Amino acid sequence: MKSKYAWDDGFFHVTEIFDSIDGEGKRTGLMAVFVRLAGCNLRCSYCDTAYSLTLDDTKEALTEEEVLRRIHGYPWKRITLTGGEPMLHPLHHLCQVLGEEGYDINIETNGAVPLWRERPEGVFYTMDFKCTGSGMKAHMNRDNFKLLEPQDVLKFVVSSEEDMDEMKEIISHYFSGVRHPAFFVSPVWGRIEPEKLVEYVRKNRLQDVRVQVQLHKIIWDPDRRGV
Numbered sequence: 001m002k003s004k005y006a007w008d009d010g011f012f013h014v015t016e017i018f019d020s021i022d023g024e025g026k027r028t029g030l031m032a033v034f035v036r037l038a039g040c041n042l043r044c045s046y047c048d049t050a051y052s053l054t055l056d057d058t059k060e061a062l063t064e065e066e067v068l069r070r071i072h073g074y075p076w077k078r079i080t081l082t083g084g085e086p087m088l089h090p091l092h093h094l095c096q097v098l099g100e101e102g103y104d105i106n107i108e109t110n111g112a113v114p115l116w117r118e119r120p121e122g123v124f125y126t127m128d129f130k131c132t133g134s135g136m137k138a139h140m141n142r143d144n145f146k147l148l149e150p151q152d153v154l155k156f157v158v159s160s161e162e163d164m165d166e167m168k169e170i171i172s173h174y175f176s177g178v179r180h181p182a183f184f185v186s187p188v189w190g191r192i193e194p195e196k197l198v199e200y201v202r203k204n205r206l207q208d209v210r211v212q213v214q215l216h217k218i219i220w221d222p223d224r225r226g227v
């Protein structure tokens, strides 16, 4: 049976499974197994995974055992669960099993679905905050900020100075003087020069914000899939 954004038929609806380097975030450059799941509840203006936004983008419907078998086929002990929006899928038990097996599990989530209050061992979040340029800012779930821990990443993808002002405001309003996740800021590819982000961070003395570019878009063609 199909709900609006996620399947509830007991299968994982997978767009692709592959291994590559993590192109961004705290594991940048390290090899991981990527599991990309179909379906997303947002429609960001700059989305680069338009091939994984609806359930019709499913390429394979796999059981949990089949997903695990595919993951076990790779030598890497790092997993990146991505989409689409992976948290719309019933991931908790899968993550529990992977955590018990010693995997380091990165869940890339869009900031518009609730994070787990109790996360399985080995899980960290790379959570987006969608600024105005995405067109999706109104959907951000700010209650999630309280559940982010120092091992997590809060990522701002920005396309303008207005977006960067929002990032600054979020960090100072919600995270001043408290234990906080790592902050990353990335440019929307082709819309703003990375240099502008560095200038902004310097001018505003943002001590803990790391500027990044998506490494996979530099190494390969920016539109290439499965890398």
Ligand code: SF4
Residues within 6 Å of the ligand: 040, 041, 042, 043, 044, 046, 047, 048, 049, 050, 053, 083, 084, 085, 110
């Ligand atoms: S949340 Fe991610 S996958 Fe969903 S529309 Fe936005 S960029 Fe695309």
